[in-house]
Amino acid sequence: MNIKLNLEDILTNFINKDKQYTIPIFIPHKGCPNNCVFCNQKKISGQINDVSLKEVEDKIQQFLSYYTNDRKIEIAFFGGSFTGIDINSQIEYLKIANKYIKNGKVDSIRISTRPDYINDEILKMLKDYGVETIELGVQSMDDEVLRASKRGHTKQDVIDASKLITKYNFRLGHQIMVGLPLSTLDKEVYTIKECLKLNPKQLRIYPVYVIEDSELYDMYKDGRYTPLSIEETVKRCEKIIEQCQKSDVAIIRLGLQSTEDITVSNSNIFGPVSDNLAEYVLAGIVRNSIEEKIEKNLTGEELVIYVPKKYVSICVGPKKINKIYFESKYNLKYIVKGES
Numbered sequence: 001m002n003i004k005l006n007l008e009d010i011l012t013n014f015i016n017k018d019k020q021y022t023i024p025i026f027i028p029h030k031g032c033p034n035n036c037v038f039c040n041q042k043k044i045s046g047q048i049n050d051v052s053l054k055e056v057e058d059k060i061q062q063f064l065s066y067y068t069n070d071r072k073i074e075i076a077f078f079g080g081s082f083t084g085i086d087i088n089s090q091i092e093y094l095k096i097a098n099k100y101i102k103n104g105k106v107d108s109i110r111i112s113t114r115p116d117y118i119n120d121e122i123l124k125m126l127k128d129y130g131v132e133t134i135e136l137g138v139q140s141m142d143d144e145v146l147r148a149s150k151r152g153h154t155k156q157d158v159i160d161a162s163k164l165i166t167k168y169n170f171r172l173g174h175q176i177m178v179g180l181p182l183s184t185l186d187k188e189v190y191t192i193k194e195c196l197k198l199n200p201k202q203l204r205i206y207p208v209y210v211i212e213d214s215e216l217y218d219m220y221k222d223g224r225y226t227p228l229s230i231e232e233t234v235k236r237c238e239k240i241i242e243q244c245q246k247s248d249v250a251i252i253r254l255g256l257q258s259t260e261d262i263t264v265s266n267s268n269i270f271g272p273v274s275d276n277l278a279e280y281v282l283a284g285i286v287r288n289s290i291e292e293k294i295e296k297n298l299t300g301e302e303l304v305i306y307v308p309k310k311y312v313s314i315c316v317g318p319k320k321i322n323k324i325y326f327e328s329k330y331n332l333k334y335i336v337k338g339e340s
């Protein structure tokens with residue numbers, strides 16, 4: 001049996017339509033009054049130094065010197081809750097970024113923050129300095145999960161903040177987490193459905209990792225929290241993405257970015273730690289799509305999938321999981337052919 005797959009359709013939420021460069025500026029949130037159970041920023045805050053204005057300026061200059069073509073360039077303030085830090089510090093950071101917007105070297109500014117740190121006054125200030133995108137740490141739309149995670153905000157805060165951000169014509173982004181305490185597959189599907197009603201333009205999906213020096217670590221150690229397996233995480237992400245396929249939201253991250261500290265080789269991080277979660281999830285989405293198209297009694301033949309060359313590895317899957325799946329389930333030869 002031969003199948004020609006139009007993966008652009010299936011993976012539409014992952015296709016980056018406006019490719020851009022990002023200049024990442026990490027702003028540690030030393031004064032964060034919250035106590036999210038999965039966060040270790042508070043306990044390690046003594047080890048994090050404030051980012052000086054000179055460091056911000058140097059970083060922007062450094063990144064600009066790398067870029068040679070004419071892609072869009074965005075300065076992204078991330079790592080905490082930007083609008084929760086002292087207002088004067090926010091303005092100082094934004095003034096620097098805004099200078100590069102004015103001289104035409106940078107196109108946009110993005111910040112990430114909490115839903116309860118958004119109001120008219122803050123949004124007017126962000127507008128004045130040229131911020132284009134605001135990403136909200138939603139994490140869950142289930143109040144019980146938010147409480148168990150000690151997020152300190154409610155579902156209603158997310159709704160109010162998202163509506164206000166859209167009203168002020170910012171580009172809205174949401175971040176959600178998979179595997180929070182008391183969360184379930186159903187609650188995560190509910191979360192994405194509720195998020196999509198607010199029409200975010202971009203989405204990040206993060207699995208919950210248990211990091212030493214966090215409250216979640218204590219909960220894990222005394223059995224009050226069990227992290228998800230990688231398999232369960234992949235399954236939940238697939239279900240979340242199924243919902244996204246009904247919308248135009250761009251999924252700009254799936255899984256945590258590996259850093260020196262957050263990696264499978266760090267034995268002090270527990271849970272569904274994977275350097276290539278997205279590859280497993282994408283392979284699963286493609287597998288489900290192929291399975292929908294094949295005849296139920298297909299067996300003992302060749303299953304040949306034709307896809308554009310760049311998608312061959314997704315169709316085969318990491319560690320050839322899709323090839324192994326189809327060949328063992330249907331007793332056939334699974335062949336993926338890349339077309340130019």
Ligand code: SF4
Nearest residue numbers: 032034035036039041
């Ligand atoms: S994750 Fe929670 S506790 Fe950590 S910096 Fe963000 S809001 Fe504060």
